[in-house]
Amino acid sequence: MSNRIKKSITTTAVALTTVALIAPAAVGAVTIEELQAQINALLAQLTALQAAQGQPAGMPAACAGVTLSRNLVVGSTGSDVKCLQASMNTLGYTVASSGAGSMGNETTYFGSRTLAAVQKFQVAKFGYSASQVGPLTRAELNAWLGGAPAPTPGPTPTPVPTGAGLTVMLASDNPAGGSVVDASALHPMAKLVFTNGDNAEVKIVGLKLKRIGVAADASITNTYLFKGAERLTDGSAVSSTIVNFNNSAGLFMVPANGSVTISVLSDVDGSASETVGFQIISSADVTSNASSVKGTYPISGNLMTIATATIAGVNFNTSTTPAAASIDPQDGYTVWQNSTTVTTRAVDMTRITFRRTGSVKNQDLQNFKLYVDGVQVGSTQQLVTNTLGEHVVIFDLTSSPKRLEAGTRVIKVLADIIGGSNLTFTMHVWNVADGTFIDSQLGASVLAQSASAAFTKRSTGEQTVNAGTLTITKMTDSPSGDVIDALNNALLAKFQFKAAGEKIKVENLIISAVVSTSGVGSLRNGAVFANGVQVGSTATLNDNGASTASTTYNFGSSLIVEPLSPVTVEVRADIFDNDGTNSIVDGTTIAARLEGASTNNNGTGLISATTLDIPSVDTDGNTLTVKQGSLTISKYTAYTNQTVVAPLTAYKMGHWTLTATTSEAVNLTAINLLPNSVASSNASNLYIKYGNQTSSVKATVGATAANNNWAINYILPAGATIDIMAFADYSSSAAAGTATFDADVDATTASSAVSADITALVGQNIVFSSGSFATAFDGVPQNQAVSGNQSVLAGRFKLTSSYQDYNVKLMRFTANSNPSPIASATLKDSSGTILATVPYNNANSYFEFTGLASKISVPASTSKRIDLYWNLSIPSSTASSWALDTKAALTRVEYEDPSGTVSTDTNTRTGNSTIAYRAIPLLTQVDLNNSSYISNGGELDLYRFTMAAPAQGPIDMKQFKLALTWSDGGTDATLTLHTLKLIKDGVDITGSVTIDNEDAAGTAEGTSGVTEGDSTIIVTWDGSTEDAVAAGTSTTYTIRGTPNNFRTGTGSSDTAGIDSVALVFTRDTAAPASTENYLNADSPAVGSIVGLYTSAAAGNSAATNHTMIWSDEAAVAHAAAVGASSTGDWTNSYLVQNILTSETWSR
16 A cells, blocks of 8 residues: 555544544534534545555455355354454444444454344345345345445345334335436435334324435425335425425325335435435334334435536426316317427436316226327326325336437327216326436436426316217127028117216117118017117117108116216117018118107206207118028039949939028928939939938939939028038949939028029039050159169059059069069059069069059059069179169059959060169269469369269279360460379379370370360279279369460450360260170270270270279179280279269369
8 A cells, every 4th residue: 555545544534533532522513413424424535545546445444355255154253254344334234333343443253243233234235134144145245345236136025024013124226325416306315115014004104314414405405205106295305404204194004914115206406526315213203003113223325426417308388288178078088288398318208197186086087198299108097096185197107218309299198088077177297206207318317397497287277077978889790781581689780879977868769770672661579778688668660761760769767878888779670571561572671770860859967967869860770681591502613523434332423512691591301313314224222411411212213303302301501501412323234424413402491481492403424434454664763773782663663543443463574684683573552661572483584473452452543653673682793693784674464343353464664774783883073163263384173073882892993084175265375284193082193094185195194285176084094903992982083284375365365265174074875885894905005095895805906985984893803904804894884873064164
């Protein structure tokens, strides 16, 4: 510590001692509380000095380098105990006032006085105390000692009463000490929790608060008590450091065995650096009817330091609307509006309260909505009566404050006026504390003004509620559309009667029926229902075009409509002319009308005694159209015309759908079927299905509908649809032709009782034909080369049935006279299920599958896929079972029809080639980065591919070719690729191969290389060598070379653009000729190039060239020698799997 800092701390300590020494002599002039405030100020200076030294603000010297890392209990000792005592003293939870444990005299022993101080700290922070310093307390203190923000408190725990009486304590989220902006409003000074341990509600009638800190009384202009967003008191000033709140009716109530949290908020107008705060000195400062008042006193909030800043402004306009007026009861009336100006910067409105005065009751005004600039803010609220006896509506926006940007903001409140006839109300923002507006930058609450001066209440003019009103509205579910002819007690219309202002008595209603058909003078049994109960008597409902144009229904006192309790009024009548002739016909329209007139005088306001016309204008229900039920029959579209082969049992001969219109149900009385001559001559055992019913069976089918009818009793509901289906048997001797049935239905409507018969409708055509069966190769697989020792798909075949079911009994296949690589054959269906596996029948040279009748069935007019698999052995060239085309062919199928007749199809259905090797390679290209121009004179990887050997065996490479395609942009120079090399898996193996220019019949490994006139590079392994790729592995080959004379047209004599060369591997397009499986050279020999020859011949034997020559070592004692020592297991790249494309290089 520097000498300067030591001196400062010493001076401060002396000052503290001096204050303590002179205090007794100044009792008459200065109170103890004021001396304590001075001491607190000096302690604050000490804290600042410590911070300057590098210690966190407020950190005691005893805590330097100390972290509270263990739980501490009575009896613990150590430097952490001394730090704990010093922290308690610094934070105001004094361990001792003098001697051991007091400020500056802290010890390393944890005793009972240390525990008492810690428990006060815990109650203040957490709302409860413990018998130790545990993890939560340590975390709180370590955060403070480290200068870090204290942990964010969770929800305030609900205190649990510890016994009878009222307990007062600081809330766990009591405001922390900090700055308060001068001239700000409603600053949180303290938060107190009152917990009631009594078994009865406790009324708090008085609360005295002591101002603490170094400041004048006048620096706090008003102090309020709040419970959440509710203001409990008017503003109270500080007098001689004391603020008193009193209300004999109760400042607030604390429920039995419950708690209430009260906030102390103050308006501040002082001087910079003044400190302000509040405390409850003793239990005597809380006046209540509790059995006792408990707590650890004094209960002190934290000190706030006044700071100066330019705070935003909120200024309510002089004019608040609406002006005085007489208004009808109505919804959404603007009860308060003010254009409010926000200055300097935006503010966040977190709450606003409006007060109602006047003679109306709270229940007369409901559903208050707050709007800012035309947009609703917060939720809908209701009037309540607060502890001050005021009638208020509170909009608490704390959870989602409304940002009021600088400028003029229109704040208004809408409410529903549902009562209060002849009564009055006025709405106000009564007190400056009824709105909280937080400066968006400073976080301080703004002290609102009105008319650019000190706030005075903002009040509307007095509103007088006029006599009650009754609103009649046709309801959205009032019936519309069709109504059934002759329906009894039909609902014609529904209306909502809604009263406002007062109860309205409806003495009668004048109602008529507006009917489109002349001659209908009235409807039978007219009646009025209110909320489902008939009011008034049943009476004929007259047509408004008749001589008596309406009917008056009298209610006496049975229809009274109250505010907030709308009544649903229904008009009902029979859809039947009252004179008994029922002139109503299909298509007649009817609408119920409440006759309106200014002379009705049929309603009375029960408070104002005002007479009302209900309604004052005609009010109609929806126009209804009278409908008589009917039926519609249609062919079922999902069941199409059928082609069939006799005999048939219970076969569906026709399928229809029958639909009733939505107006009414229909009683079905009969279903009739009319067959054509083919059907009547060949069908028997005819029956029908309708809905969920099945008819009796008619053994003989008659030629007329009268012979094929069924009497039924089936009710088809309005709007419902059922299926009607006809079934019959047909004998095997049925004549060819087309059978049909016509269906018709006899019916009567359920309500209007009119005929609903329908015209007969012909059903589907059932065409009798002979069945057929066909086979075909299905195109899969394509020509293929396959590795041995596996099961491969050799052919997919399709069996097709026309008009009749067939069961396949036998299938026979051949293998192109090359069965030797095939160990057995397997037949599978389309799901992959194995149907059978058979060996080759050497005696007859085929694979034959029998006993298939229960396994392969082909339903009428469908196809079935059958797959043939070769189960291959290991092909051997020595054993002549290698490189053979085992092309599959289906040569015979035996199939059986439903009558048991077996037929044979001997058409040959030949598949594609399947050439069996011991193993086949897979070639895959490796893409090279050729997105940029090549550089002349530098080595370049020109082409790269990978050859993989399958698990069945190794692959040996002897020779491969790459084709060249050149593009010269001009004639300036000859394009060249020279010094060609072969790289295997990153290793240069050029010394093991010869790279030839096929066109120039010379090496391409030198500087001559290949030029733009050359078309092929050939890579051949030298002598009797080859490159073997082990089974299940792969090798990557790269052709590397040096490009030269490539250029672009720009800046040279090339005139046509870009020079380029493309390299590509092209697969052989045909297999070698028969027995061409030996290595030899052309005659005369061209470089090291080899080809395939028909035998192991010495010398050069004019062998055939191929793109690639490879072996799968299928011969015994396989050799790569060229000529007489060659083995016959070499072939070309025909059908080899390759995924190779060209690689193009350009400049």
